[in-house]
Amino acid sequence: MGAAKGERGMEKARRHEEKVRRRAEDISRFYLRAGRMPSFSEIGELAGLRSKNSVSKLVGRLEGQGVLRRDEKRRLIPGPAIGGRTVRVLGTVEAGFPSPAEEELSDTLCLDDLLIQNREATFLLKVSGDSMSGAGILPGDMVIVDRGLAPKSGDIVIAEVDGAWTMKFLRKKGAQVVLLPANPRYAPIRPKSELKVAGVVTAVVRKYR
Amino acid sequence: MGAAKGERGMEKARRHEEKVRRRAEDISRFYLRAGRMPSFSEIGELAGLRSKNSVSKLVGRLEGQGVLRRDEKRRLIPGPAIGGRTVRVLGTVEAGFPSPAEEELSDTLCLDDLLIQNREATFLLKVSGDSMSGAGILPGDMVIVDRGLAPKSGDIVIAEVDGAWTMKFLRKKGAQVVLLPANPRYAPIRPKSELKVAGVVTAVVRKYR
DNA sequence: TTCTATGGTGAACGATAGTTCACTGTCAAC
DNA sequence: GTTGACAGTGAACTATCGTTCACCATAGAA
Structure with missing residues (x-):
């Protein structure tokens, strides 16, 4: 499969991306509730994956996206997006909300760390x-x-x-x-x-x- | 050794308590920096303990004090005091600061959760x-x-x-x-x-x- | 159709984590 | 002195964790 993708392929890719995003959110929620990162098997349960290898691949991808990270000991730690205690920062009051809810390009900060x-x-x-x-x-x-x-x-x-x-x-x-x-x-x-x-x-x- | 402690015993106990408190703080700092709880060996390094058994005892004590907790899977998670993103709440401006820095009786809240x-x-x-x-x-x-x-x-x-x-x-x-x-x-x-x-x-x- | 990239399965494998046991050293109480 | 608590050591031991390998199934591209 080369670089160019057909229409159906695009659609599938988009849907899959959505799935990955939802799984990232699940992990984030777990971290917030439990106060720690889920283990691979727990991620498996969260995502509905029965094989730890699938989880490993998922984690690898999320690592690539910067959602998850690892410390020096290769242990999973939350990436900047996870850990949740962060809010999206939009421009000024005059600028208002970017209409199509373009969240991604706005940066995010943590109120605690700010104050x-x-x-x-x-x-x-x-x-x-x-x-x-x-x-x-x-x-x-x-x-x-x-x-x-x-x-x-x-x-x-x-x-x-x-x-x-x-x-x-x-x-x-x-x-x-x-x-x-x-x-x-x-x-x-x-x-x-x-x-x-x-x-x-x-x-x-x-x-x- | 019964309930009553001599003067020297009191002094020793107090000093030891201080030591435990400092170790709890180290753990708390680790959690804040690393985004995860330290393993037993890491706690050992932090506290200067070479035996994991010592760490086990320390953790047990901190559990008793409510500083540390464990989830259903017996994994270490931060107690309410740890995790740090909380600030002490003192009274009003008029009341000012309780003179002898009586922090303990004041409650504590998390800015994120508040806002x-x-x-x-x-x-x-x-x-x-x-x-x-x-x-x-x-x-x-x-x-x-x-x-x-x-x-x-x-x-x-x-x-x-x-x-x-x-x-x-x-x-x-x-x-x-x-x-x-x-x-x-x-x-x-x-x-x-x-x-x-x-x-x-x-x-x-x-x-x- | 055939080909191939990709998501997923399942099992085997080190590695590390946390538990437990027996033991030492110290210091206050007796 | 003797005794008893208690912090700490060190070494087994087991469970679990995350990695890795071979393999299956699907679906778009060719």
Whole structure:
């Protein structure tokens, strides 16, 4: 069979491709549910293959597509597409959705990896009060706070001033340190005694539904 | 050796516990890096144990603590603490950080699971334009959009009106449908011909650092 | 029709994984 | 001292895993 394929051949190839894709999804789901990759026999069960050799061929193909990968010890590990905790990134709001649902050309990213650098030092706080509403941080939002970062001027920080905790912009002018709210109804804070910065806000998350 | 332990015994037990904890962390890191659980021999390398039996005992203990688990086939899978993609949740901004870093009593959640319901139908869009700045959605933010949800009045939606894509509040009054910006400098949109709602905004994410 | 690429079967085969057993060394309790 | 728990060693042993080989069946291309 040469390079050129007839019409019927194309149709068959397409259908087969679909089958492989579905099997890849099954494997992905398995990984997500079980927390580990399925063994070859388990993949066999998932895909309805009775021979481990068939599985071996399937895995080889999925490897070629980058769906599956192997580590140094040739053990199966999830490829970038699998492991599921990733979302497709489309363009901007203006661009809207690419009409024919051209997902493939869009890249994909993992929200966790995007939002969290050092997991050990990271915490979530729920926002109450509207002192930062001018910066788009509303009551009820969640802020992601990193205790490990060195606070710089311009950062939004969680700080303890005179016994109370607040979230404000940090502004440093020479040795002077000021905490600025993002709401004109609140006054800037010039800490008298000491200013304990507990962490830097690295991200904000708001959930609607 | 009965229940009561002497002072020196306590000290030793504490130190040993610390050791076990560190080993659990190593395993957790391995899982995160490699995408799979380490084998017993690999755990041995990680923990500095030369005998697989030692590893077996260690694993048994970690199982008891709920750090590790096994599935029906007795294969090692990550316990709830491992697998890492979870962040500790502390109280509110006002409450601030519990002073002595009392992490244990705070619960922990996974950002992905929080923000995404049906992964297949979910996309990320970058916001441009400030027509929703009144609702705390600023240019440069990322919105998480679910195509699968039925848009309800009050939702923020991504819609195509008269050929252009926008993000607005959806307001339904009877049969009438209006798209409301959250910025007084923009006018409400009453779609003439047709209104194609492509998805509902379920969350907003903004990254600072 | 014949040819051939390809998906699939089934069995035989190392290799490795995890279990189990007997044993050592150490340290706190007695 | 003696004793008892307990971390760790090392070596068998078995199950399972993934590879590999020969082979079948199908269906499009020639």
